[in-house]
Amino acid sequence: MNIAEEMVQSLEEKGVRYLFGVPGEENIDFLEAVRNSSIQFILTRHEQTAAMMAAMVGRLTGIPGVCLSTLGPGAANLATGVATANADGLPLIAIAGQAETNRLHHPSHQMVDLPEFFRPITKWSTTIRHSSAPRETIEKAFNLAMSERPGAVFIELPEDLAVKEGDSVTGIASALGRVEAAEIDMKRAAEQINAAEMPLILAGAGTLRGKASREVAALSEKLCASVLETFMGKGAVSWRLDTHLAAAGTWGRDWADEAIDKADLVLAIGYDYIEYSPVRWNKERKQVVHINWQEAEVDAHYPVVASLIGDLSCNLARLTELVRERTALPAPFAELRRKIRQEWEEAGQDTAFPLKPSKILYDLRAAMNDDDLVVCDVGAHKVWLGRMFPVFAPDTCFISNGLATMGVALPGAIAAKLVKPERRVVAVCGDGGFLMNVQELETAARLKLPLVILLWRDGGYGLIEWKQLEKFRHSHHVTFGNPDFVHLARSFGIEGCRVEKGEELRPLLEKALHAEGPVLIDCPVDYRENLKLEEKIRFGCGDETR
Structure with a gap:
């Protein structure tokens, strides 16, 4: 058995089901080993999207997704997807072929020092x-990819070593242990919470990785403590839960900022600095109980x-036993929750065309089941979806908010449908990010995957225009032309349709969600x-005097 075959066998033993990538001369021996394995190779049209698909597999399964490229330009194309996984905390292993070892010591065709290239955007970058080995x-x-905080690993495989006879020791295995907090720390946390009058929970992506949604809900209900979720933490608790309040991640003084202002203690659970810095949400330096897999970063705006x-x-189950039970949600939080729900219901009554962002989200939610999956791209639509879209179950809403990479939604939706074929999947894209991949x-057409692409069309980079208008009161260099998206979809062999009246979106979504193949909706x-x-959150959503 050669080295490539040993590596593939090891991946099989680890439960890898899919390998995403693009063939190249330097990886064909590895690909041949995959052909003779149980792993399904998914041919992608770009290495970046191969990494993005692998990252989504890691997010959904907890097992690293795996992607493959050739050397030089192929491997360089992986970089954005690999960096996305690393920044978003998604377990991923990227493997790239490389030139023969006798070429590595001097300049050579297509040769790049790949371990050095990937080192800044991975947890570990190495060569066989x-x-x-x-x-x-x-x-x-x-x-390394799976341990907290999860991320990306890169492995380079020179083509002459790929075919060399391997002599690895078989049966190598290790396990990641479960570590619990010390009793003295548990008591101190409970004391701080019991002394607070208006504790507030901020749940981040680590809550979902830790499969701790039930425990967060139980703690919030016993404390009558409202729950905020970061964009990557959406679904940490159900929107229907009486203690669920809002999403945290916009700028200005949005609903979450109003809530934090009223709190006297923040329970940060699975919170990740990378997506929502404390300086943005904790300007008054409210005290924090830090509940996470790793120690807190030292930050003046995060006083633990x-x-x-x-x-x-x-840890959450033990903590819930120690905190005192409360009987009513504090009135300021209850009133905020009422206003947020009222805003959502008002969105559903709008009949304007082109559709307002909130109305698109309302119709999307109405068309979807609780356990359907939505994969959101990056742009102005991400702000709206992250802020408003109700999520009823864990691991059903996916937003890249670490690296926040445009173009992630379509490849992410493809991977989600492969991993969860029984679920319906929607990719929410802007026209800018969509055309990047x-x-x-x-x-999607070749794999005959029934998924929906909901395309928000505005003919520009809407988020950047928003930022320009906010700062300068004018915009420039943010608009562009578009193809006819319906005809574009059909040229790929998939169904395409266009929303031409406000009332058409929901029935089109419902029809598309029952289709047998991919459907693109141009909206x-x-x-x-x-x-x-912007005006609303600049002054504060809860400020009735503005």
Whole structure:
């Protein structure tokens, strides 16, 4: 068995089902080993999207997704997807072929120092250098990719070593342990919470990774403590839960900022600095109980008075036993919750065309089941979806908010449908981000994947225009032309349709969600609403005097 075969066998043993990538001369021996394995190779139309698909597999399964490229330009194309996984905390292993080892010491055709290239955007970047290394390398890669905080690992495989006879020791395995907080820390956290009059929970992406949604809900209900979710934490608790309040992640003084202003203690659970810096939400430096897998970063705007480090589910269950039970949601939080729900219901009554962002989201939610999956791209629509879209179950809403990479939604939706074929999947895209990876329409068509692309069309980079208007009161260099998206979809062999009246969106969504293949819905959006929202959150959503 050669080294490539040993590596593939190790991936099989780890439960890898899919490998995403683009063939190249330097990886064909590895690809041949995959052909003779149980792993399904998914040919993508760009290496970046291969990494993005692998990242989504990691997000959904907790097992690192795996992607493959050739050397040089192919590997360089992986970079944005690999960096996305690393910044968003998604377990991923990227493997790239490389030139023969006798070419690595001097300039050579298509040759780049790949381990050095990937080092800043991975947890570990390495090269297979010896016949005894493959199984140990895969084992270490999995452990690092999965351990908190999860992220990306890169492995380079020179083509001459790929075919060399391997002599790895078989049966290499290790396990990631579950660590619980010390009793003294648990008591201190409970004391801080019991002394607070208006504690507030801020749930981040770590809550979902830790499968701790039930425990967060139980703690919030016992405390009658409202729950805020970051954009990547959406679904940490159900929108229907009486203690669910709002999403946190916009700027200005939005609903979440109003809530934090009223709180006297913040329970930050699975919170990730990378998506929502404390300086943005904790300007008054409210005291924090830090509940996470790792110690808190040192930050003046994140004053930690107690820490519970380790397994979130275990620690939250123990903490819930120690805190005092409360009987009513504090009136200021209850009133905020009422206003947020009222805003959502008012969105559903709007009949304007082009559709307002909030109306698009209302109709999308109405057309979807609770456990359907939505994968959101990056742009102005991300702000609206992150802020308003109700999520009823964990792991059903996916937003890239670490690296916040445009173009993630379509490849992410393809991977989500592969991993969860029984679920209905919607990719929410702007026309800017969609066209960055439009080539993957062919992949979706070739795989005959029933998924929906809901395209918000405004003919520009809407979020950047929003920021320009906010700062300068004018915009420039943010508009562009578009193809006819319906005809574009059909040219790829998939169904396309266009919303031409406000009342058409919901029935089109319902029909598309029952289709047997991919469907693209071209939906014009009225982004004049951005500045209206800007004015609202500049002064505070709960401020009736503005």
